Amino acid sequence: MIRFIVSIVLMLFLITNQSAQAKLKVVSSCSIFDDMARNIAGDLVDLESIVPIGGDPHLHSPTPRDARLVQKADMILINGLTFEGWIQELIENSGTKGETVLITKGVKPITSQLYKDSSDPHAWMTANNGLIYIKNIADALINADPRHADQYRANYNTYKTKISEADAFIRTEIAKIPESKRVLITSHDAFSYFGNEYGLQVEPIVGVSTETDVQTADMIRVAKTIRDKKVPALFVESTINPKILEQIAKDNKIKIGGELFADSLAEPEKEAGSYVGMLLHNAKTIVKGLTLVTAESTLDPALEKELKEVNTKGLNFLIYFGLGILIVAVALFLRKKNRHV
Ligand SMILES: [Zn+2]
Numbered sequence: 001m002i003r004f005i006v007s008i009v010l011m012l013f014l015i016t017n018q019s020a021q022a023k024l025k026v027v028s029s030c031s032i033f034d035d036m037a038r039n040i041a042g043d044l045v046d047l048e049s050i051v052p053i054g055g056d057p058h059l060h061s062p063t064p065r066d067a068r069l070v071q072k073a074d075m076i077l078i079n080g081l082t083f084e085g086w087i088q089e090l091i092e093n094s095g096t097k098g099e100t101v102l103i104t105k106g107v108k109p110i111t112s113q114l115y116k117d118s119s120d121p122h123a124w125m126t127a128n129n130g131l132i133y134i135k136n137i138a139d140a141l142i143n144a145d146p147r148h149a150d151q152y153r154a155n156y157n158t159y160k161t162k163i164s165e166a167d168a169f170i171r172t173e174i175a176k177i178p179e180s181k182r183v184l185i186t187s188h189d190a191f192s193y194f195g196n197e198y199g200l201q202v203e204p205i206v207g208v209s210t211e212t213d214v215q216t217a218d219m220i221r222v223a224k225t226i227r228d229k230k231v232p233a234l235f236v237e238s239t240i241n242p243k244i245l246e247q248i249a250k251d252n253k254i255k256i257g258g259e260l261f262a263d264s265l266a267e268p269e270k271e272a273g274s275y276v277g278m279l280l281h282n283a284k285t286i287v288k289g290l291t292l293v294t295a296e297s298t299l300d301p302a303l304e305k306e307l308k309e310v311n312t313k314g315l316n317f318l319i320y321f322g323l324g325i326l327i328v329a330v331a332l333f334l335r336k337k338n339r340h341v
Contacts, residue, residue: 024145025098027073029084030057031265032124033103033133035275037077039159040138044148048073050087056239057083057263058210062090073098075144077137080104082209083121101140103133110192112208120208122190122262126197127167127279134159166276170283174198177290184286185222185234187245190262194282201229205244210263214244226252233257233289238272239264257289 024045028034034049041047050066051057070076071094078087080102091100107129109119123129138156142149174182182200184191188210195202203225206212225231226248233255236242239262249256260282266272272281 022145022147024074024141025072026075026077026141027069027098028077029079029087030055030263032263032275032278033077033079033137035265036103036130036134036159037137037141039275040134040152040155041141042151042155044145044151045141050090051264053267054239054264056210058085060084060086062086066090067094070094070098071096075140076100077103077140079121079124081107081109081119081121081123085209099140099144101136103136103140105136106132110196112189112192118208120189120192122208123193124275125191125194125262125279125282127163127170128197129193130163130166130275130279131160134163162276163279166279169280170198173283173287174200176287180229181232181290183225183229183231183290185225185231185245185248186260186262187235187237187240187242188262190237191260198283200286201225205248210240219248222248223252226254231290235260235286235289237262238266255289258285260285 024041026037026041026045026047028037028047028049030051031049031053034047037045038047048069050062050069051060067090070090073096076087076091076096076098078084078100081104104121104123107123109123112118112120124133134156138152141152145152177200183203184195184200185203185205187204188206189202189204189208191200191202191204192208194200203222205214205218205222222234226234231254234245234249235257236245236259238259242256246256261272261278262282265274265278266281268274270277272278
């Protein structure tokens with residue numbers, strides 16, 4: 001009897017232990033990829049992000065917690081393309097047996113606008129690239145945990161639809177901005193994929209990484225764009241100190257159009273607290289910034305012509321009125337002078 005009870009207890013222990021062990025541990029380099037994986041894996045996987053929400057993945061310094069996470073991970077999701085310059089060393093030093101998954105596999109990389117020899121890591125900024133990311137993540141999960149393949153596939157399909165809908169939404173939104181105003185000035189070069197895909201000229205203050213300092217030449221370049229294109233607003237980013245952009249906005253007498261999210265999600269309760277939410281929030285904020293404040297230049301052309309005419313008429317009246325007064329004054333002066341003589 002005792003033998004029987006012991007074997008039952010042992011069996012139960014093995015089953016619980018096995019199911020605990022079976023839960024895959026997936027670590028992502030930042031909050032955006034963590035959210036993508038969460039949408040596909042749901043509760044089937046233990047998920048953690050190395051860089052916390054609001055942190056800057058370009059500048060992250062790995063901590064002992066990061067090393068423990070990576071060491072225990074079955075899978076590490078990374079962007080590559082020079083995004084997480086610190087992660088290879090962290091993976092090597094942690095002694096992990098986990099599989100490193102490059103979730104940008106299949107993405108067509110673009111080179112940085114400001115530094116022609118470096119690739120731009122911010123590929124997730126377009127919904128179409130997001131579809132590539134989530135396919136890579138789904139494939140990796142199915143491969144590592146085939147028992148839950150059906151659930152991963154079903155979640156992936158639902159998520160795919162949501163991202164495709166976000167893509168359509170962004171296109172409709174951007175179309176609301178007058179073409180000449182489609183200029184996006186941001187803190188760092190995180191919006192080139194976005195600009196290329198959705199038709200905006202992108203003018204970052206610094207390059208694809210936030211490591212570089214702002215140069216005077218960058219300030220002049222951006223000020224020139226603001227003047228030439230009559231840009232009404234610029235946009236700060238959640239992971240970057242807004243000080244320089246606020247100064248540029250003040251110097252050039254234009255507005256801060258809002259806060260964009262590129263390298264981190266917002267807190268979960270906010271709209272940009274998920275990858276899809278971040279895409280929608282950015283599109284809405286950009287449209288609001290580049291249209292509302294341009295109200296005077298987006299007037300109906302007929303109305304604009306009328307206003308111009310009224311202004312011209314007003315100006316003409318002032319000129320004639322001034323001239324009249326001058327003639328009368330001169331005439332009076334001459335009369336007075338003649339009387340004296
Ligand atoms: Zn970035």
